Amino acid sequence: MIKLDNVSKRYKKGSYFSKKYIDALKGASLFIEKGEHVGIVGESGAGKSTLCRILSLLELPSSGSIKIDGEYITKRNIKSKRGRVGIVFQDPATSINPLYKVIDAIKEATNDLERIFHICSLVSLKEELLHKYPSQLSGGELQRAAIVRALCMEKADYIVFDEFTSALDISTQVKIVSNLVEINRQRKYGFVFVSHDIRLVNFLSDRIYVIYKGEIVEELVGLKDAKHPYTKSLINGETTKRNDSGSGCSFYEFCPYAKEICRNKKPELLRKGNYAVRCFLYYD
Numbered sequence: 001m002i003k004l005d006n007v008s009k010r011y012k013k014g015s016y017f018s019k020k021y022i023d024a025l026k027g028a029s030l031f032i033e034k035g036e037h038v039g040i041v042g043e044s045g046a047g048k049s050t051l052c053r054i055l056s057l058l059e060l061p062s063s064g065s066i067k068i069d070g071e072y073i074t075k076r077n078i079k080s081k082r083g084r085v086g087i088v089f090q091d092p093a094t095s096i097n098p099l100y101k102v103i104d105a106i107k108e109a110t111n112d113l114e115r116i117f118h119i120c121s122l123v124s125l126k127e128e129l130l131h132k133y134p135s136q137l138s139g140g141e142l143q144r145a146a147i148v149r150a151l152c153m154e155k156a157d158y159i160v161f162d163e164f165t166s167a168l169d170i171s172t173q174v175k176i177v178s179n180l181v182e183i184n185r186q187r188k189y190g191f192v193f194v195s196h197d198i199r200l201v202n203f204l205s206d207r208i209y210v211i212y213k214g215e216i217v218e219e220l221v222g223l224k225d226a227k228h229p230y231t232k233s234l235i236n237g238e239t240t241k242r243n244d245s246g247s248g249c250s251f252y253e254f255c256p257y258a259k260e261i262c263r264n265k266k267p268e269l270l271r272k273g274n275y276a277v278r279c280f281l282y283y284d
């Protein structure tokens with residue numbers, strides 16, 4: 001299991017004389033078990049990319065903890081544990097070294113050619129493309145090569161897909177998505193699907209975390225359970241601007257149900273079984 005406990009991430013911005021801090025994640029707690037498909041959904045700027053980088057062990061949190069299969073990830077061991085989690089980035093050019101032929105980049109993950117060719121067939125990547133350089137592939141082909149590389153990592157039990165269908169046309173998306181589900185029936189990876197597209201995430205996932213301005217505002221099994229006003233706005237295709245929300249609820253400015261208490265007080269995440277929501281409307 002990957003387990004994040006009360007994880008926050010703060011970045012410094014600006015020059016020495018005008019230092020600013022950006023709180024990209026604020027107290028996020030979540031878990032992903034092997035064999036499970038977990039969705040993380042939110043608008044651009046919500047903190048999803050930061051969450052991806054922490055889940056895939058590219059960065060440590062500023063506070064809070066991350067554990068993989070019961071072991072804390074620290075400065076000392078983060079590099080040696082990196083192979084436990086594969087990542088397919090939104091920009092596939094980031095996943096494949098441009099100086100290597102595609103096959104050589106994938107061979108960094110495994111030398112098992114039979115496995116490489118099998119996974120290529122599952123994601124419709126022609127074998128002849130493996131002998132080209134990344135710059136000779138289209139965005140969609142490169143995205144599929146990045147998926148092959150992640151699925152070939154021999155020690156990986158978890159794979160994070162960050163907006164992974166963005167470079168693919170609809171028919172390829174459908175094919176790859178159903179093949180990924182099929183692969184996981186046998187292999188039992190923990191898959192994490194990260195996207196702004198709540199319907200795609202709902203289709204792919206057993207459980208969903210909704211993130212807004214760096215906070216998890218709702219955890220749910222399917223969209224039919226959605227209660228938080230922000231989750232409902234995502235389902236309706238509405239977007240919000242990222243303003244500073246002050247000391248109250250992060251969604252206060254856009255919420256059609258906002259009450260006086262929401263302006264100055266932050267709601268806690270209330271949990272009932274495998275459902276959780278951060279909203280005063282659901283306080284008893």
Ligand code: SF4
Pocket residue numbers: 228229230249250251252253255256257258259262267278279280281
């Ligand atoms: S806490 Fe208040 S402002 Fe925030 S989502 Fe709930 S009702 Fe809306």
